[in-house]
Amino acid sequence: MTRLGILHETRYAYAQPVGFGTHRLLIRPRDSHAIRIVEASLQTSLPGETRWTYDAVGNCVCWFTPRGEADSLTITSRLVIDRFPAPLSAMRADDPHTVSPIVYAREDRAVLNPFISPATDDDDRLLLRWLREQMERPDEPAIDFLLRMNRTIHDRFEYRERPEAGTQSPAQTLALGAGACRDFAWLMVEALRRLGYAAMFATGYLYSGPSAALRGAGATHAWCEVFLPDLGWTEFDPTNGLAESPDLIRVAATRTPGEAQPISGILIGQPGSSSLSVSVDVRPLDAFDAAA
Numbered sequence: 228m229t230r231l232g233i234l235h236e237t238r239y240a241y242a243q244p245v246g247f248g249t250h251r252l253l254i255r256p257r258d259s260h261a262i263r264i265v266e267a268s269l270q271t272s273l274p275g276e277t278r279w280t281y282d283a284v285g286n287c288v289c290w291f292t293p294r295g296e297a298d299s300l301t302i303t304s305r306l307v308i309d310r311f312p313a314p315l316s317a318m319r320a321d322d323p324h325t326v327s328p329i330v331y332a333r334e335d336r337a338v339l340n341p342f343i344s345p346a347t348d349d350d351d352r353l354l355l356r357w358l359r360e361q362m363e364r365p366d367e368p369a370i371d372f373l374l375r376m377n378r379t380i381h382d383r384f385e386y387r388e389r390p391e392a393g394t395q396s397p398a399q400t401l402a403l404g405a406g407a408c409r410d411f412a413w414l415m416v417e418a419l420r421r422l423g424y425a426a427m428f429a430t431g432y433l434y435s436g437p438s439a440a441l442r443g444a445g446a447t448h449a450w451c452e453v454f455l456p457d458l459g460w461t462e463f464d465p466t467n468g469l470a471e472s473p474d475l476i477r478v479a480a481t482r483t484p485g486e487a488q489p490i491s492g493i494l495i496g497q498p499g500s501s502s503l504s505v506s507v508d509v510r511p512l513d514a515f516d517a518a519a
């Protein structure tokens with residue numbers, strides 16, 4: 228078990244004062260067998276009402292409605308969590324349906340169908356052609372295939388930080404041979420859906436220790452989750468070539484990237500020019516040594 232402190236600060240600045248409608252915040256993980264919330268606090272530069280709910284797929288959502296007008300808005304989340312790793316190497320899948328093509332039980336498929344259907348088009352068949360290049364022997368175990376695809380994206384695509392909003396389509400990422408973590412995650416999600424896998428777009432935080440130097444640290448991170456018989460939802464980070472890594476701290480998982488924005492909301496008025504800055508700091512805490 229590792230105890231981590233997480234500081235996530237988002238600051239919006241506007242040329243003119245504006246009013247604010249309700250904002251949707253996806254910034255807090257849900258307690259699970261892998262993550263336990265020890266402490267959590269939320270600070271905002273403007274007063275306002277907050278309301279916490281769970282969305283349709285179980286993500287923890289905060290609805291925040293700022294009061295008054297201002298030319299800036301800062302939202303700061305502080306967390307202390309315990310992270311319980313479950314390495315993929317310790318797992319063994321004995322279900323014969325875990326070879327490609329994947330076969331889901333009827334009960335599972337009824338729930339998984341929205342995450343099997345692709346959400347993007349492939350008019351030029353770029354994604355289909357790339358997928359054919361990834362296929363090897365037909366009886367390859369699904370977990371081996373997924374690990375190989377995860378590593379292929381990591382090894383063959385150039386990582387580029389992109390400050391602009393939005394996610395590239397899988398075809399754009401293939402054509403460019405480059406992208407940010409959200410682009411690589413979305414490429415893997417949509418590719419796997421075309422092969423019959425249930426896949427989700429996951430976002431959260433990434434712990435990069437002093438010797439790890441992982442791509443995507445210092446900001447919110449994105450990866451892919453795939454549902455496998457016997458293993459359930461399993462994490463694959465094509466940006467760093469990680470699978471079920473304790474360095475991945477899941478906050479939310481959704482059908483599309485647009486539903487996974489950490490903060491989204493409504494402005495009232497004309498803000499003029501605007502800027503956005505986001506910083507994320509994840510570090511281990513020496514709470515146990517101090518207590519001793």
